[in-house]
Amino acid sequence: MKIDNAMTVFKELPKTNCRECGAKTCLAFAGAVFQRHKTIGDCPHLDKAVVEKFSDGVKLPEAHRAYLDEFKKMRHEIINVDLPDAAQRLGGTSANGKLIVKVMGKDVSVDANGKFYTDIHVNGWLERPVLTAIVKSKGLPVAGGWVKIHDLEGGKPWRHMFENQCVTPLHDLADNHPDLFETLMHVFSGSRVEGHMGSDIGVVLNVLPKVPILICYWKAEEGMNSDLHVFFDKTASANLGVDALYSVAVGLTQMFKKIAVRHG
Ligand code: SF4
Incomplete structure (x- = not known):
């Protein structure tokens, strides 16, 4: 049985x-x-039967399920893609039948069958956005204007999920791990942006060369809580698509959590 809301879990506790x-x-x-x-x-107080009852995990939101379904079809489309053209659109290069592009600052190569060659661990949250970009990216130059996910074309339905799955957990991480941003810059070749909208810390991470993400953090001050916002370049929906952006941002958040735990 899949968990379709928090109360389904709460009833069993x-x-x-x-x-x-x-x-x-x-x-x-x-x-x-x-x-x-x-x-x-x-929860150590639940019967094994209850844990097993929910072993199918959490039911994915409709919009995300639709993206994963579409991705399954798209997975086969890469074979028809002109890789040198795609490399140009993504801001990468091509050689020996492979497209080479920097993903979060690290070199990743992809062949005509969608197979990845890289030193970094490739899982779904990374593979899906890269293949999506190869098939669909319009390759627009970065505009340099930062907007939130709901301001992007097609972004409104993702707003709530994005807040829950990405912004809130990142905010918690930033509150509890003051070194988080330094670590991210080091591990993912991020760069610092000074004072965007008055923030204390701003870090740009390049998911792909033409798909930057800006994470801004405002420290708590007397009478004011801390705050965190995530911004995308105005071209992000054309260069990757909101559904793939959501997928990569949530994947990154999960990875940041693991890194934060490792670094204490
Ligand atoms: S461990 Fe305690 S607080 Fe946590 S869910 Fe179980 S009963 Fe509730």
Whole structure:
């Protein structure tokens, strides 16, 4: 059975708010499971039968499911793509039948069958956006104007999910790991942007050469909470597409979490 909302999980919990799972309350734990920050098995007080009942995980939101379905079809389209042309559109190069492009600052090669050659670990959140860009990117030059996901063409339906799955967890990470941005710049060849909209820290990460993401953080001050926003270049929907942007941003957030845990 798939988890389709947080209350489905909450109903099964002991509701003692014992905090052994690391969440402040059982309700917070249920929300974290639905947002895939925790798994239901992280509550040590559940019967094995309950954990097994939800072993199918969380039901994906409609828009994301549609993207994954479309991607399955697109996976076969790469064979018809002119790789040297795609390399130019993406801001990469081509040689020996492969397209070579920097992904998060690291060299990645892809052949005509969509096979990846790289030193970095390739999983779905990385593979899908790169192949999507090879097939669909319009290759517009970066415009230099930063906007939020809901301001991009087709971005409005993704706003809520993006806040839940990317912005909120990144905000928590930034609050709890002051070195996060230095680490990101180091690991992903990011570059610093000074004072965008008055932020204390701004880091640009290049998912692809023509698909930059700007993460801005405002530190807490007296009487003011901290804040975090994620911006995309105005051309992002033409150069990658909002669905693939969502996929990569959530994948990055999960990876940042792992890095933050490793670096304490
Ligand atoms: S460990 Fe289980 S019972 Fe305790 S707070 Fe977490 S979800 Fe609730």
